[in-house]
Amino acid sequence: xxxxxxxxxxxxxxxxxxxxxxxxxxxxxxxxxxxxxxxxxxxxxxxxxxxxxxxxxxxxxxxxxxxxxxxxxxxxxxxxxxxxxxxxxxxxxxxxxxxxxxxxxxxxxxxxxxxxxxxxxxxxxxxxxxxxxxxxxxxxxxxxxxxxxxxxxxxxxxxxxxxxxxxxxxxxxxxxxxxxxxxxxxxxxxxxxxxxxxxxxxx
Amino acid sequence: xxxxxxxxxxxxxxxxxxxxxxxxxxxxxxxxxxxxxxxxxxxxxxxxxxxxxxxxxxxxxxxxxxxxxxxxxxxxxxxxxxxxxxxxxxxxxxxxxxxxxxxxxxxxxxxxxxxxxxxxxxxxxxxxxxxxxxxxxxxxxxxxxxxxxxxxxxxxxxxxxxxxxxxxxxxxxxxxxxxxxxxxxxxxxxxxxxxxxxxxxxx
DNA sequence: TCTTCAATGTTTACAGTGTCAACTATGTAA
DNA sequence: TTACATAGTTGACACTGTAAACATTGAAGA
Numbered sequence: 227x228x229x230x231x232x233x234x235x236x237x238x239x240x241x242x243x244x245x246x247x248x249x250x251x252x253x254x255x256x257x258x259x260x261x262x263x264x265x266x267x268x269x270x271x272x273x274x275x276x277x278x279x280x281x282x283x284x285x286x287x288x289x290x291x292x293x294x295x296x297x298x299x300x301x302x303x304x305x306x307x308x309x310x311x312x313x314x315x316x317x318x319x320x321x322x323x324x325x326x327x328x329x330x331x332x333x334x335x336x337x338x339x340x341x342x343x344x345x346x347x348x349x350x351x352x353x354x355x356x357x358x359x360x361x362x363x364x365x366x367x368x369x370x371x372x373x374x375x376x377x378x379x380x381x382x383x384x385x386x387x388x389x390x391x392x393x394x395x396x397x398x399x400x401x402x403x404x405x406x407x408x409x410x411x412x413x414x415x416x417x418x419x420x421x422x423x424x425x426x427x428x429x
Numbered sequence: 430x431x432x433x434x435x436x437x438x439x440x441x442x443x444x445x446x447x448x449x450x451x452x453x454x455x456x457x458x459x460x461x462x463x464x465x466x467x468x469x470x471x472x473x474x475x476x477x478x479x480x481x482x483x484x485x486x487x488x489x490x491x492x493x494x495x496x497x498x499x500x501x502x503x504x505x506x507x508x509x510x511x512x513x514x515x516x517x518x519x520x521x522x523x524x525x526x527x528x529x530x531x532x533x534x535x536x537x538x539x540x541x542x543x544x545x546x547x548x549x550x551x552x553x554x555x556x557x558x559x560x561x562x563x564x565x566x567x568x569x570x571x572x573x574x575x576x577x578x579x580x581x582x583x584x585x586x587x588x589x590x591x592x593x594x595x596x597x598x599x600x601x602x603x604x605x606x607x608x609x610x611x612x613x614x615x616x617x618x619x620x621x622x623x624x625x626x627x628x629x630x631x632x
Numbered sequence: 633t634c635t636t637c638a639a640t641g642t643t644t645a646c647a648g649t650g651t652c653a654a655c656t657a658t659g660t661a662a
Numbered sequence: 663t664t665a666c667a668t669a670g671t672t673g674a675c676a677c678t679g680t681a682a683a684c685a686t687t688g689a690a691g692a
Contacts, residue, residue: 242669260546263649274671276651281669285650341606343463362613379628385621388614389596392622396599397591403544410565411591418588419595425582426629445640466678477642479680484640488679 243281245271250292257335264288286344293345294357296336300329301361308364315372316424322368323394323420326361330398337398365390369427378427386427393423446484448474453495460538467491489547496548497560499539503532504564511567518575519627525571526597526623529564533601540601568593572630581630589630596626 249270253262264285265275282288307325308318330337339345340358369386372378378386397416400406406415452473456465467488468478485491510528511521533540542548543561572589575581581589600619603609609618 264651265649275649276672277670279651341602341608343606346606359610359613366613382621382625384615384618385625388600388609388618389622389625391614392596392599392603393592393626394599395603396595396597399544399602400595400598403546403549405544406591407562410562410569411594412587415587415591418585419592422585422588422592422629423596423626424629426625426627467680468678478678479643480641482680 242271242273242277245273246278246281246288247291247295250288251295251336254292254335254339255333260335260338262289289339289342289345292336293340293342294355296333296340297355297358297361299333299336300326300340301357301364303329304361304364308368315368315375315377316428318368319372319390319424319427320420322365323390324416326365326394327398327401327416330402334402337402341395362387362391365394372427376429379429389423389426393419445474445476445480448476449481449484449491450494450498453491454498454539457495457538457542458536463538463541465492492542492545492548495539496543496545497558499536499543500558500561500564502536502539503529503543504560504567506532507564507567511571518571518578518580519631521571522575522593522627522630523623525568526593527619529568529597530601530604530619533605537605540605544598565590565594568597575630579632582632592626592629596622 246267250262250267253267253270264278267288268275268278271277278288282291304322304325307321313321366383366387369378369383369390373380373383397406397419401416412418449470453465453470456470456473467481470491471478471481474480481491485494507525507528510524516524569586569590572581572586572593576583576586600609600622604619615621
């Protein structure tokens, strides 16, 4: 009965890859102050420090996988937030924007990782991935249908997409970094900024 | 005549701090793929790997100093770009925006560092620094004078500031990361996005 | 002028990291 | 049963940030 407390591991562990990803995600979630080591992941997964290398060629590959999961989650949240019927395009714009930003504020480390070079770097090319860019597709759809309903200015869909994406990305980043100081930008910067941009979208 | 080739160093070097900062800045400038080690800085400065510690308490302090220099440079470029007379507020908005973004694209590593946690972290609190936030002041002035000339919507200066800052920051970041894919956002995303926002500013 | 001292360097050491190579255990196909 | 590919461990390497101990030196006071 040496150590057979509870389920003694089969010692081919079964699902190390999933455990590693989950462990890493939860480290990211609790993360204050950005340090993330592969060895710490292995430690928490109670596995040797080199074990992750059987599932990921290197650290960046794991980070890239996490980033892709982040994009999946972001997209899912956007879709969920927008699925209810009967919203005006303007409602949908604000819902989408605030959902996006809120995702970043709720998962700051993950969000930063999603746009970090370390997640890209390798061969995985995160940002070219369908999964990464399809979150953007949701925003695009909001704009497009808003145009079709003649609530938003016609044409220049590209420009509007760029403006909206940059706006929410910028607000998210600045907010994560704690840069939207009240004395510089007021107490309600995010809503205010979205409203300002909206003025530029309306037909 | 052992090694007295040229000026033999006084061996209290005189200006190591400056040399370290300059070396680090140039490493940042040539930077491909974000790795920055103190020891490499020391190596290039031809000094022992611990020497920088006589001038900076730790790595982050050096990074913080570099970041502040970056903010200084950004502010200087904005001021220079805006100093000529006879521009309309709309001109000034586009000049400021494009100068800001161009600064980021010209110095991507430095720009990212300016907004990175690693530059902040320590006691230096970069982002609370006058020098950091005064670049934002330049943008604010553009908006304010545009309002006074009744070219921009009156009121909500805070909201406009937030919107503009988020917009240029977002565009800069996305562009540095190479995310403004033509098929997603057109070939002229930056101009288009700025134009879209401008529509929201005009009176 | 000589001495002392603080500032500024260097050396050495340590713990921690990413990664690789060599080794081991194991479930599966021949 | 045997062979092998898969998935794990161990141990090593080069590298990092950082601290402590030591060395050099220019300047201030005797």
